[in-house]
Amino acid sequence: MRRRVLVPLILLATLALLMASTGETPTDVRHLLELVEKLRPLHTRLAPPRPGDWLDVHDEPGQTFREYLDSKPVTAHGKRKVIYIQPLGEFTKSQQAIVDGTAEFLRAYFQLPVMVKESWPESKVPAHARRRHPHWGDEQILTTYVLHKLLRPNLPDDAAAYLALTATDLWPGEGWNFVFGQASIRDHIGVWSIYRKGGPDGGEEAFRPCLLRTIKTASHEVGHMFSMHHCTAYQCNMCGSNSVEESDRRPLLLCPECLAKLLYTTGAEPLERFRQLVSFCKQHGLTVELHLYEQSMEAITGR
Ligand SMILES: [Zn+2]
Numbered sequence: 257m258r259r260r261v262l263v264p265l266i267l268l269a270t271l272a273l274l275m276a277s278t279g280e281t282p283t284d285v286r287h288l289l290e291l292v293e294k295l296r297p298l299h300t301r302l303a304p305p306r307p308g309d310w311l312d313v314h315d316e317p318g319q320t321f322r323e324y325l326d327s328k329p330v331t332a333h334g335k336r337k338v339i340y341i342q343p344l345g346e347f348t349k350s351q352q353a354i355v356d357g358t359a360e361f362l363r364a365y366f367q368l369p370v371m372v373k374e375s376w377p378e379s380k381v382p383a384h385a386r387r388r389h390p391h392w393g394d395e396q397i398l399t400t401y402v403l404h405k406l407l408r409p410n411l412p413d414d415a416a417a418y419l420a421l422t423a424t425d426l427w428p429g430e431g432w433n434f435v436f437g438q439a440s441i442r443d444h445i446g447v448w449s450i451y452r453k454g455g456p457d458g459g460e461e462a463f464r465p466c467l468l469r470t471i472k473t474a475s476h477e478v479g480h481m482f483s484m485h486h487c488t489a490y491q492c493n494m495c496g497s498n499s500v501e502e503s504d505r506r507p508l509l510l511c512p513e514c515l516a517k518l519l520y521t522t523g524a525e526p527l528e529r530f531r532q533l534v535s536f537c538k539q540h541g542l543t544v545e546l547h548l549y550e551q552s553m554e555a556i557t558g559r
């Protein structure tokens with residue numbers, strides 16, 4: 257008799273604890289698992305790595321949607337749900353359009369508010385945190401200074417991610433030539449440069465690849481900030497990349513397992529998200545990506 261009363265009480269207490277820990281009822285996991293199965297046939301399994309590829313050099317186990325749920329991921333259900341972009345230094349008109357396009361893409365991709373902060377002059381970075389590359393002569397900014405001296409003290413209370421974007425090259429310190437970007441995931445901060453993404457100042461044919469590379473990196477890195485690990489199962493935006501060439505081979509699309517993680521963490525509605533991504537790709541002439549997003553919508557609606 258005592259047992260029968262105790263068990264429901266324990267269940268109720270556990271349920272109350274779970275609800276208190278997330279603050280909101282999480283998106284229906286069963287619905288997401290059904291969605292994964294609808295989308296799975298559209299996606300290509302990852303082939304064995306080529307020499308020098310990320311998975312050739314790094315031994316990573318990957319992460320299924322179920323493993324993600326078990327990891328108690330960082331979600332956007334609490335107060336940290338805004339993505340901030342912090343422009344740093346001078347931008348040409350086309351480079352500024354890359355910053356604006358990246359903000360617009362992140363808004364559609366995560367279905368979260370994205371704010372572009374007022375630009376910081378490059379003079380915020382003192383001489384001891386800059387250099388000219390000793391052989392190539394490229395001007396470079398020290399990533400650790402931007403992360404720990406500029407971003408961390410200014411992290412907004414509601415920031416899920418606070419990302420500095422610069423057109424100047426970056427290096428992370430002694431022994432390195434350069435770095436594309438660097439993040440401190442635990443601190444919700446990151447810094448990326450478009451310096452090595454291909455110059456966008458040569459008309460549409462130059463602008464488009466630069467935009468595609470920048471939005472791929474930005475969405476991949478914000479994904480990490482929501483506890484998404486590298487994907488080892490599919491061709492996916494969450495695959496690790498060791499070079500621009502490898503990153504160019506990876507799609508902008510998330511595989512179904514990683515998409516389920518994003519929808520869980522943001523609570524986004526999948527069809528509305530795909531609609532907005534289709535509209536972004538149309539506007540920016542990203543035809544390959546547009547086609548894949550349209551196919552995803554068809555797979556979900558059955559039309
Ligand atoms: Zn990564």
Ligand SMILES: [Zn+2]
Nearest residue numbers: 487492511514
């Ligand atoms: Zn994936």
